[in-house]
Amino acid sequence: MSNIHSVILDEDKCMGCTNCIAHCPTEAIRVRHGKASIIEGRCIDCGECIRVCPHHAKRAQSDAISLLEDFDFTIAVPAPTLYGQFKDHYSIDQILTALKSLGFDDVFEAAEAADIVTNELKKSLQKKEEQIPWISSSCPAVIRLIQIRFPGLIDQIVRLESPMEIAARIIKNDIYPDKKNIGVFFISPCPAKITAVKNPLGSKSSSVDGVLAMNEIFIPLHAAAGRLEEVEALSKASSWGVSWARSEGESHSTEWSETVAVDGIDNVLKFFEELENGKIKHVDFIEAMACPGGCVGGALTVENPYISKARIIRKAGMLKEENRGGRLIPNTHAVLGMDAEIQPKQALKLDEDFKAALEKMAMIEDIADSLPGLDCGSCGAPTCRALAEDIVTGTAKKNDCIFVLRDEINHLTENLAELGSWMPPLLSDEENNK
Ligand code: SF4
Ligand code: SF4
Numbered sequence: 239m240s241n242i243h244s245v246i247l248d249e250d251k252c253m254g255c256t257n258c259i260a261h262c263p264t265e266a267i268r269v270r271h272g273k274a275s276i277i278e279g280r281c282i283d284c285g286e287c288i289r290v291c292p293h294h295a296k297r298a299q300s301d302a303i304s305l306l307e308d309f310d311f312t313i314a315v316p317a318p319t320l321y322g323q324f325k326d327h328y329s330i331d332q333i334l335t336a337l338k339s340l341g342f343d344d345v346f347e348a349a350e351a352a353d354i355v356t357n358e359l360k361k362s363l364q365k366k367e368e369q370i371p372w373i374s375s376s377c378p379a380v381i382r383l384i385q386i387r388f389p390g391l392i393d394q395i396v397r398l399e400s401p402m403e404i405a406a407r408i409i410k411n412d413i414y415p416d417k418k419n420i421g422v423f424f425i426s427p428c429p430a431k432i433t434a435v436k437n438p439l440g441s442k443s444s445s446v447d448g449v450l451a452m453n454e455i456f457i458p459l460h461a462a463a464g465r466l467e468e469v470e471a472l473s474k475a476s477s478w479g480v481s482w483a484r485s486e487g488e489s490h491s492t493e494w495s496e497t498v499a500v501d502g503i504d505n506v507l508k509f510f511e512e513l514e515n516g517k518i519k520h521v522d523f524i525e526a527m528a529c530p531g532g533c534v535g536g537a538l539t540v541e542n543p544y545i546s547k548a549r550i551i552r553k554a555g556m557l558k559e560e561n562r563g564g565r566l567i568p569n570t571h572a573v574l575g576m577d578a579e580i581q582p583k584q585a586l587k588l589d590e591d592f593k594a595a596l597e598k599m600a601m602i603e604d605i606a607d608s609l610p611g612l613d614c615g616s617c618g619a620p621t622c623r624a625l626a627e628d629i630v631t632g633t634a635k636k637n638d639c640i641f642v643l644r645d646e647i648n649h650l651t652e653n654l655a656e657l658g659s660w661m662p663p664l665l666s667d668e669e670n671n672k
Contacts, residue, residue: 244298244432245283249273251295258287258296259620263503264386264585268628269618270638280585282382283433284503284528285537298429298538300451306341309421309447311414314342315405318349318475318483319427319533320452321553322546328463330480330553334472336463337425340455346413348424349475351405352482356491358398358574371496371513371521372396374488379430379528380506381439381580388510389582397576399441401482402431404574406445421447425455427536428529440576451538477557484547485532487554489525496522502530586627602626609639616640 254272259265266280267287274295276287287296306312314337321330334345355376375381375396384391399407406422414420426432426449435444481487489497498521500509506526512518529535534550535543589595605626612622617638619625628634637643 242433242437243276243278243281243283244300244429244436245276245281245285245288245296246299247274247276248295248297251293253293253295255292256615256618258291259615259618261286261290262620263383263507265620265624267620268633270634279583279587280386282379282386282528283428283430284379284383285429286503288429288537298432298451300426300432300454300538301423301448303340303450303455305448306421306423310419311417312342312344312421312423313409313414314338314340314345314423314425315348315351315402315409315446316345316425317402317427317431317452317533318347318352318480318550319536319539319546320425321480322483322534322550323452323456323539323541324460324463324549326549326552329469330473330557331469331471332463332466333459335466335468335470336459338470338472339462339466340458342423344414345472346405346409347473347475347479348401348405349479349482351401351408351479352488352491353476353479354404354408354574355398355401356478356488359396359492360494369394371498371518372523374523374525375440375576376400376482376488376525377430377527377529378434378439379428379503380526382430382583383503383506383528384510385580385583386585387507388514390514391510392580392582395580397440398574399576400431400434401479402426402434402446403438403441403444406447407573410445423448423450425450425452427452427533427539429537430528438578440578440580442578452536453538453540456540473557475557477554480550480554480557483533483550485525485527487532487550489523492523494522496520497525498523499525499527499532501527501532501535503528586631588630598630601630605629605636609636610641612641614640 252273254269256269258274259267259269263284264280264282266277268275288298316337321333324333338345373391373394375398381395402424409422410420422445424431424446432449435446435449438444478491485501486499489499500506506528531543531547534546588598606623609622609626617625619628625634625639629636637646
């Protein structure tokens with residue numbers, strides 16, 4: 239069950255336009271026979287393809303709110319990004335009360351768990367030279383990107399669970415330890431967090447029981463917020479915890495001086511390439527977020543990320559810093575660290591046998607050299623080299639390349655013309671009748 243993904247394709251809607259293949263950071267998409275398909279072992283659930291598909295053929299598979307009925311007691315854990323989806327006059331208390339009114343017994347902010355993670359980050363990140371710079375573990379798409387494309391950076395990932403997971407553990411261990419059949423539901427801004435629950439990273443299993451997509455819950459939630467007669471005082475997180483919704487929120491909260499925040503999957507890719515090549519120096523902590531602007535740019539949000547980011551800054555600015563570190567820290571029984579190794583993932587497995595794999599690698603190089611090198615995507619693969627890989631793994635043919643096909647047709651036409659010149663001339667009807 240290592241390749242469970244939340245990003246799926248609706249084949250009926252796919253027009254085969256190839257828009258998505260160029261944007262996938264792990265070259266996980268192919269378009270063949272007029273339809274896209276996702277190579278499961280390569281997908282990191284970043285949601286880029288959801289964002290760029292003009293036909294809405296890609297979507298994230300989340301849980302339905304009816305899943306609440308399977309539990310006797312339910313808690314909603316909203317990502318702080320949710321607050322940025324609402325205009326400024328909706329307070330965090332109002333949003334949380336409205337969320338609770340949708341059928342939950344309680345709410346617990348992921349931002350409060352972010353406060354706890356911040357505290358742990360500051361305590362536990364000893365500045366061991368060989369592990370600096372540390373890389374934040376909060377974006378699961380970035381961790382999966384590291385597994386596939388930058389396995390040499392795995393040891394630098396902070397071994398702390400994400401605020402989502404820590405929130406669920408605290409709810410079950412500290413707040414409601416005696417409740418039976420309790421269901422914790424995360425309100426997610428991105429598909430990567432959905433996948434992190436179904437297919438956890440750094441832990442053997444998730445304490446989250448269901449994930450609701452922010453864009454699917456927004457309309458009923460907005461309506462509920464407008465209907466409220468009373469607003470409960472439910473907001474507990476500090477301004478720092480809420481700021482995790484946007485880029486720079488987490489890195490600033492550590493109060494380390496040499497931090498850097500990188501957002502957007504292409505920027506993260508380029509930054510990690512430079513980090514691997516030793517070009518990045520004098521940085522202690524890297525906050526890397528796959529989405530533009532951080533979680534506010536998640537593929538399952540409804541508001542423009544810049545608007546949402548500005549709202550988060552204003553709403554966080556109205557909160558106190560007192561809760562910093564989380565009100566529950568002194569007493570928590572929850573395990574905050576990861577309890578499983580993060581393993582590298584091989585995106586392209588050519589052969590079990592090492593020698594055969596090397597031979598296939600050489601074939602890929604030869605075929606790639608013989609292709610035009612235009613990376614035009616017309617063959618349905620993102621690059622000429624990716625097509626060469628597909629040919630060697632048996633999922634494509636060389637003449638899927640339109641330039642190779644054109645040359646083959648030209649060659650065939652020339653051969654036919656030459657063959658034609660060898661034919662005896664046709665006789666006229668008169669000569670035929672003689
Ligand atoms: S962007 Fe990708 S998934 Fe969307 S229609 Fe085009 S080929 Fe299909
Ligand atoms: S979610 Fe990201 S990694 Fe997965 S197929 Fe889409 S673009 Fe590629």
